[in-house]
Amino acid sequence: MTRGAEELGRLGLAEAGDAVGRGEVSARALTEAALARIDATDGKIGAFLRVAPERALAAADAADARARGRTRRSAIDGVPIALKDIFLTRGLETTAGSRILQGFVPPYSATVVERLEAAGAVVTGKLNMDEFAMGSSNENSAFKPCRNPWDLARTPGGSSGGSAAALAARQVHGTLGTDTGGSIRLPASFCGVVGVKPTYGRVSRYGVIAFASSLDQPGPLGRSVRDAALLLQVIAGHDPRDATSSTRPVDDYLAPLEGGARGLRVGVPREWLAGGLEPGVERAVRAALQAYEAMGATLVDVSLPHTRYGIAAYYLIAPAEASSNLARYDGIRFGLRAEARGLRELYAETREQGFGAEPKRRIMLGTYALSSGYYDAYYLRAQKVRTLVRRDFDEAFRTCDLVAGPVSPTVAFRLGEKAQDPLAMYLADVFTITANLAALPGLSVPCGQDAATGLPVGLQLVGRPFDEVTLLRAARALERELPPPALPEVG
Amino acid sequence: MPVSDFQVVLGLEVHAQLLTKTKIFCGCTTAFGGEPNAHTCPICLGLPGVLPVLNARVLELAVLTGLALGCRVKESSVFARKNYFYPDLPKGYQISQYELPICEGGAVPVALGGVEKGVRLTRIHMEEDAGKNVHDVAADGSSGVDLNRAGVPLLEIVSEPDLRSVDEAIAYLKSLRAILMTLGVNDGNLQEGSFRCDANVSVMPRGSEKLGTRCEIKNMNSFRFLRQAIDFEVRRQVALIEEGGKVVQETRLFDPDRGETRSMRSKEEAHDYRYFPEPDLPPVRVPPELVERMRRALPELPHARAARYRRDLALPAHDAELLVAEKETAEWFEAAVAASGGAPEAAKKVANWVNGELARLANESGLAASAWKITPARLAAVLRLVDAGTLGGPGAKQVVEEVFRTGAEPDAVLGARGLAQVSDEGAIEAAVDQVLAASAAEVERYRGGNTKLMGFFVGQVMKLMKGKGNPALVNAVLRRKLGG
Numbered sequence: 001m002t003r004g005a006e007e008l009g010r011l012g013l014a015e016a017g018d019a020v021g022r023g024e025v026s027a028r029a030l031t032e033a034a035l036a037r038i039d040a041t042d043g044k045i046g047a048f049l050r051v052a053p054e055r056a057l058a059a060a061d062a063a064d065a066r067a068r069g070r071t072r073r074s075a076i077d078g079v080p081i082a083l084k085d086i087f088l089t090r091g092l093e094t095t096a097g098s099r100i101l102q103g104f105v106p107p108y109s110a111t112v113v114e115r116l117e118a119a120g121a122v123v124t125g126k127l128n129m130d131e132f133a134m135g136s137s138n139e140n141s142a143f144k145p146c147r148n149p150w151d152l153a154r155t156p157g158g159s160s161g162g163s164a165a166a167l168a169a170r171q172v173h174g175t176l177g178t179d180t181g182g183s184i185r186l187p188a189s190f191c192g193v194v195g196v197k198p199t200y201g202r203v204s205r206y207g208v209i210a211f212a213s214s215l216d217q218p219g220p221l222g223r224s225v226r227d228a229a230l231l232l233q234v235i236a237g238h239d240p241r242d243a244t245s246s247t248r249p250v251d252d253y254l255a256p257l258e259g260g261a262r263g264l265r266v267g268v269p270r271e272w273l274a275g276g277l278e279p280g281v282e283r284a285v286r287a288a289l290q291a292y293e294a295m296g297a298t299l300v301d302v303s304l305p306h307t308r309y310g311i312a313a314y315y316l317i318a319p320a321e322a323s324s325n326l327a328r329y330d331g332i333r334f335g336l337r338a339e340a341r342g343l344r345e346l347y348a349e350t351r352e353q354g355f356g357a358e359p360k361r362r363i364m365l366g367t368y369a370l371s372s373g374y375y376d377a378y379y380l381r382a383q384k385v386r387t388l389v390r391r392d393f394d395e396a397f398r399t400c401d402l403v404a405g406p407v408s409p410t411v412a413f414r415l416g417e418k419a420q421d422p423l424a425m426y427l428a429d430v431f432t433i434t435a436n437l438a439a440l441p442g443l444s445v446p447c448g449q450d451a452a453t454g455l456p457v458g459l460q461l462v463g464r465p466f467d468e469v470t471l472l473r474a475a476r477a478l479e480r481e482l483p484p485p486a487l488p489e490v491g
Numbered sequence: 492m493p494v495s496d497f498q499v500v501l502g503l504e505v506h507a508q509l510l511t512k513t514k515i516f517c518g519c520t521t522a523f524g525g526e527p528n529a530h531t532c533p534i535c536l537g538l539p540g541v542l543p544v545l546n547a548r549v550l551e552l553a554v555l556t557g558l559a560l561g562c563r564v565k566e567s568s569v570f571a572r573k574n575y576f577y578p579d580l581p582k583g584y585q586i587s588q589y590e591l592p593i594c595e596g597g598a599v600p601v602a603l604g605g606v607e608k609g610v611r612l613t614r615i616h617m618e619e620d621a622g623k624n625v626h627d628v629a630a631d632g633s634s635g636v637d638l639n640r641a642g643v644p645l646l647e648i649v650s651e652p653d654l655r656s657v658d659e660a661i662a663y664l665k666s667l668r669a670i671l672m673t674l675g676v677n678d679g680n681l682q683e684g685s686f687r688c689d690a691n692v693s694v695m696p697r698g699s700e701k702l703g704t705r706c707e708i709k710n711m712n713s714f715r716f717l718r719q720a721i722d723f724e725v726r727r728q729v730a731l732i733e734e735g736g737k738v739v740q741e742t743r744l745f746d747p748d749r750g751e752t753r754s755m756r757s758k759e760e761a762h763d764y765r766y767f768p769e770p771d772l773p774p775v776r777v778p779p780e781l782v783e784r785m786r787r788a789l790p791e792l793p794h795a796r797a798a799r800y801r802r803d804l805a806l807p808a809h810d811a812e813l814l815v816a817e818k819e820t821a822e823w824f825e826a827a828v829a830a831s832g833g834a835p836e837a838a839k840k841v842a843n844w845v846n847g848e849l850a851r852l853a854n855e856s857g858l859a860a861s862a863w864k865i866t867p868a869r870l871a872a873v874l875r876l877v878d879a880g881t882l883g884g885p886g887a888k889q890v891v892e893e894v895f896r897t898g899a900e901p902d903a904v905l906g907a908r909g910l911a912q913v914s915d916e917g918a919i920e921a922a923v924d925q926v927l928a929a930s931a932a933e934v935e936r937y938r939g940g941n942t943k944l945m946g947f948f949v950g951q952v953m954k955l956m957k958g959k960g961n962p963a964l965v966n967a968v969l970r971r972k973l974g975g
Binding site: 088094096101104106107108110205206207208209210212213214240241242243244320321323324326327328330332333334343347367370371372375379 | 538541
């Protein structure tokens with residue numbers, strides 16, 4: 001890797017876009033540099049499942065032509081990014097980290113991919129993830145593990161592990177992930193980058209491979225709050241192809257970004273700091289809360305009493321929906337088809353060979369939760385818990401503008417540490433799941449380092465429905481007050 | 492106990508394809524036929540990542556149907572996923588409605604033997620059709636899947652177990668079909684499967700209040716097969732009970748080749764469909780404005796039309812029922828009545844033609860009323876010729892048939908074929924004289940008191956005159972000559 005490629009890698013998304021706009025660097029140079037960095041570092045990291053150099057360079061050349069013709073499409077025109085392999089990309093294999101989709105080349109692109117490409121973003125490839133976004137460590141990828149650039153023995157978090165690791169390793173300037181129970185925020189926290197899960201319905205799910213339809217939400221990751229906001233600005237908005245996407249106009253996320261935290265009422269859910277946190281996590285989170293006070297915000301004690309039922313409700317609703325969403329992988333029309341005699345054997349063999357242990361586990365959980373005679377006790381009751389969780393937040397937002405707390409009880413754990421213990425793995429999401437259940441926007445912003453390991457800690461902010469503006473502004477204020485630790489050198 | 496000691500109890504589930512241009516959740520055409528999988532897109536193929544968006548026209552037609560049948564049209568209803576694996580079901584689930592359907596209650600008016608009855612409905616819901624598996628097409632013996640039909644919108648219309656005979660069931664289906672066709676909601680085609688029916692059949696001893704165990708019968712794509720299937724199933728269930736056995740709840744398939752039903756799957760083997768609310772679609776809202784708009788769009792329905800024919804045109808109930816069964820026929824009838832002056836006498840004459848000769852010709856040719864070459868005005872012209880005495884009964888029939896086939900003007904046909912009625916007394920007298928001279932024996936017997944022979948003489952005279960003699964004059968002349 002050349003010195004130039006390394007230097008260019010330090011540019012944020014917004015900075016890189018500005019540099020292209022000013023003619024200081026070409027999109028081709030940026031893209032070649034990104035491809036060189038991926039080439040040099042991804043053997044260690046494993047963030048990419050697929051790199052698409054030709055497609056990326058063609059997009060970069062087109063962006064350069066626009067720059068010369070003064071027809072730039074957006075502030076990110078010509079900037080290399082990458083996508084979690086859950087987003088369908090026309091003509092570029094998309095697998096959701098599963099063998100059952102190996103070789104599947106989509107005939108269409110997800111709405112958010114269309115929007116990014118229409119804005120001129122250069123898609124360099126597809127990022128590693130837990131199979132069908134089921135997991136919190138990226139270890140459930142059917143293809144290879146992804147490693148945390150801060151410590152290669154540790155997980156980057158999941159399920160959007162590749163999306164966070166690729167940023168922390170400075171391979172690309174921005175990425176997209178999806179968040180069903182914390183899958184953007186957890187890896188962002190573990191890798192020391194910013195990750196935003198928008199309000200359910202703010203970003204189109206069309207062309208995003210479904211895990212749990214009522215919880216899934218695509219979102220951006222960036223090395224700064226501004227970068228994440230910039231990507232969100234491009235992908236947010238109503239999509240007539242997604243009936244659950246909101247018709248509400250999209251706010252300007254960038255203009256209010258530097259508005260500071262003065263006067264902000266920051267709710268601190270007492271259940272989120274009631275013990276069970278690693279000391280390094282608790283210390284960093286409390287320091288962040290103090291920083292808010294120092295900036296003129298008010299801390300407000302709030303209660304989210306149903307947090308503890310969140311995991312149980314989530315692990316009924318998400319597998320139930322998944323068991324249905326994954327039924328289409330039957331070997332008939334696309335993806336893997338096992339050798340078999342007869343229809344039943346075709347189904348059984350295809351799904352036996354195609355799905356890994358975690359999807360199988362969740363298909364069984366979900367099938368059971370929906371079965372006749374159990375529906376009321378499981379699925380229906382979980383939906384009621386969901387209502388209670390939402391009411392907790394509604395109540396809290398009467399006295400505060402957003403709530404703040406940990407993303408996860410721990411910093412990035414070691415690969416293999418929880419792989420054999422699904423329940424322990426599920427608990428990594430205890431604080432993030434409630435925002436999905438309540439359909440609220442949430443984000444993770446770096447707030448310090450664990451003294452013992454040097455690993456980054458993220459602060460989670462959760463806001464009112466469609467109030468991404470306040471979340472981003474608050475996160476940006478913290479980023480200014482407590483500059484995030486420098487990213488590790490992977491070389 | 493013989494079959495007659497048992498009461499048959501039937502409930503019907505009708506699947507009616509909605510006449511929309513595009514499918515229920517995507518923009519693909521609903522046209523019948525086409526190369527396999529030509530009418531598909533990522534959405535109806537169930538590719539990863541796709542999402543359904545409800546076709547607004549489907550909702551309108553569901554509301555229209557609910558209003559026509561007197562249902563409670565729900566302000567909010569919910570789509571649900573019905574989960575099962577089958578190659579013709581691309582997503583592994585069918586998007587349907589379950590706990591909260593769009594319509595509840597309502598009734599279908601059924602007239603049978605002069606008695607009108609409302610057959611209650613349980614519910615109406617919206618859902619998507621599946622594709623179909625295609626066997627024996629590939630050289631290697633493998634099967635294929637054609638998803639052209641996958642995602643075509645359906646209304647499922649479920650009746651209460653209110654029907655008490657096969658005749659009632661068929662009358663119910665004909666009434667429902669006529670209503671749906673009048674609404675423009677469904678094309679009523681049983682053969683192509685755009686109007687399909689499953690029957691829940693049970694029997695109980697007459698006088699009993701307790702319904703017997705039911706079986707669901709599938710695969711009846713004509714009224715004739717429906718009758719065969721239900722008759723067979725009733726006999727089967729009665730025989731079972733007679734032998735001391737029990738009817739087992741199950742789904743049975745009608746085999747039209749053998750005219751019998753056979754077990755498809757038992758209750759134990761029944762799928763657990765694991766219904767749950769479809770998370771990709773928000774609850775369906777029916778705003779009052781939509782209900783009002785559809786209410787204003789409601790056409791006159793067949794039973795209202797039949798009532799109007801009885802009231803304003805003094806038609807017998809039977810005539811009226813036949814006329815309204817097909818919307819186009821009823822419209823043709825009304826145009827012909829109008830062209831004939833609109834009086835009840837004219838209406839009865841038109842009705843006789845439409846339900847008689849024209850129904851026969853239509854049946855033979857398979858033509859709907861709108862495609863008939865005989866226009867209402869041309870039938871009115873035929874009636875005028877008959878009234879004027881220019882055309883007799885047999886001649887009129889020949890003229891109508893020819894006009895039906897060619898679309899020629901009745902006058903022209905009459906002239907070209909020489910079908911004009913002969914009212915010239917001299918010509919009739921000549922014919923009568925000839926017949927009486929040749930039938931001396933019959934004349935003797937007639938004069939001896941066997942007046943029934945008048946029919947014989949009329950027939951002979953008409954035969955001689957090639958059916959063109961004016962019947963009234965023929966009669967009068969015969970009577971005069973025989974009486975003398």
